[in-house]
Amino acid sequence: xxxxxxxxGFIGSNLLKKLNESGREDLIVVDDLTDGRKIxxxxxxxxADYLDKDEWRALIGSDRAVGRSVDCVYHLGACSxxxxxxxxxxxxxxxxxxxxxxDFCTRNGISLVYASSAAVYGNGKHFEEAPRCECPLNVYGYxxxxxxxxxxxxxxxxxxxxxxxxxxxxxxxREQHKGRMASVAWHLNDxxxxxxxxxxxxxxxxxxxxxxRRDFVYVDDVVDVTLWFGKQGPDxxxxxxxxxxxxxxxxxxxxxxxxWHGRGATExxxxxxxxxxxxxxxxxxxxxxxxxxxxxGNFRSVADGVREYLNWLNS
Numbered sequence: 658x659x660x661x662x663x664x665x666g667f668i669g670s671n672l673l674k675k676l677n678e679s680g681r682e683d684l685i686v687v688d689d690l691t692d693g694r695k696i697x698x699x700x701x702x703x704x705a706d707y708l709d710k711d712e713w714r715a716l717i718g719s720d721r722a723v724g725r726s727v728d729c730v731y732h733l734g735a736c737s738x739x740x741x742x743x744x745x746x747x748x749x750x751x752x753x754x755x756x757x758x759x760d761f762c763t764r765n766g767i768s769l770v771y772a773s774s775a776a777v778y779g780n781g782k783h784f785e786e787a788p789r790c791e792c793p794l795n796v797y798g799y800x801x802x803x804x805x806x807x808x809x810x811x812x813x814x815x816x817x818x819x820x821x822x823x824x825x826x827x828x829x830x831r832e833q834h835k836g837r838m839a840s841v842a843w844h845l846n847d848x849x850x851x852x853x854x855x856x857x858x859x860x861x862x863x864x865x866x867x868x869x870r871r872d873f874v875y876v877d878d879v880v881d882v883t884l885w886f887g888k889q890g891p892d893x894x895x896x897x898x899x900x901x902x903x904x905x906x907x908x909x910x911x912x913x914x915x916x917w918h919g920r921g922a923t924e925x926x927x928x929x930x931x932x933x934x935x936x937x938x939x940x941x942x943x944x945x946x947x948x949x950x951x952x953x954g955n956f957r958s959v960a961d962g963v964r965e966y967l968n969w970l971n972s
Contacts (some may be wrong), residue, residue: 658705658726659887662687662713662758663734668772668824670698672731672880677703685727687713687734691771698831710734714754717761729887732771734760737797738838739776739935742929744796751800756807759819763811768818770886775825775872775940780862782874785943786896790818794935805896818894820886822879825900825942828962829876830969834961840965841907842873845914846970854924855911861928862938867908869938871902875962881954882947893950900942901956913963917971 659676663669664686676684682703685726689710690696708716736750755771762769775784776798783790793799805821812819828840835843845855858869864870882899908923915921 658683658685658728660685660687660727660730662710662730662732663772664688664704665690665695665699665815666737666836666880667698667829668827668876668883669700669731669733670695670831671876672883673699673702673704675877675880675884684763689734691853692834695834698834710754714757715784717757727765727767729768729770730758731763731883731887732769733883735772736800737774737835739795739797740838742796747796747800748803751797752803752807752905755804759804759808760813762791763815763817763819766817768930770820770822770883773805773821773823774798774801775823775898775900775942776937777805777823778937778940780937780939782939783943784898784900784941786898786946794937796820811934812894814953815894816891818886818891820889820894821896822883822886822899823896823942825874825881825898825940825941827876827879829966831876840844840873841910842914842966843970845911847966849914849918849921851969853921855914855921856924856926857907857911858928859925861933861936864938865891866925867911867923868906870904870906870941871937872902872904872940872942873910873959873962874900874942875957875965877965878954878956878962882952885952889950895946895950896940897947897950898944899947900940900944901958902942902944903956903958904939904941909959910963912958914967916960917964917967 665688684704779792779794828842
């Protein structure tokens with residue numbers, strides 16, 4: 658049995674689909690479907706059971722028989738709104754629930770692969786999985802870092818796999834429910850369909866208009882890394898970056914959208930002053946630890962990933 662928390666979300670639903678394609682249907686989805694629009698993400702997936710997130714927390718707290726039937730937990734459920742400043746809510750969802758899931762898995766010898774985030778690095782220039790590089794700019798990033806720190810303190814005491822993956826800027830199918838938190842590729846495609854003018858930020862943080870750079874990583878590549886870790890042993894426990902290792906510009910994303918549609922132009926709007934202190938103008942995953950762990954998969958470029966995404970999105 659495999660548990661996927663956040664299974665109706667963006668990365669979780671893509672992971673469910675890939676598991677189905679590999680023949681796995683013994684899947685328990687954990688999520689919060691208060692926003693029922695997320696069911697479109699899993700309507701084409703086959704699952705064995707569904708638990709509300711509060712039901713999951715109660716279940717793992719009671720440590721009932723479910724632990725003996727679970728092989729792996731992919732813990733992807735989180736509040737991913739980087740503009741959310743309610744620290745109590747963020748820490749309860751992203752830290753306390755993750756801690757309870759960790760404790761449940763390690764007590765029962767269950768492999769745990771969980772979602773961390775590149776937000777832990779803030780606006781630093783080095784993206785190595787090391788404390789000296791970690792300085793989050795918002796409470797979302799801090800909630801992820803706090804759990805990474807909890808895991809680090811416990812790694813020497815456990816004998817089952819625990820792998821944290823610091824996802825960089827993920828984009829791709831099944832993210833439409835995220836609204837304003839959806840990827841820049843999704844928003845630019847939506848703008849193209851309604852206005853034919855793509856809007857990006859003007860220059861900021863020393864970068865020219867649209868030249869801020871991120872490590873944009875296609876969701877299928879992220880899922881491949883996540884599933885690979887779920888098949889590994891305890892010797893692969895640790896925290897790893899999950900990105901392409903290449904920083905590409907927002908202009909590159911816009912150009913890929915324009916190329917797909919065969920029309921359009923880019924306009925630049927003023928950078929919001931309120932975002933200056935909490936904005937990451939540059940990210941680029943250091944993949945040294947991931948490669949040293951033995952992962953050999955390739956990652957799509959922005960041009961290839963956006964083209965594949967728009968083929969799906971506009972079909």
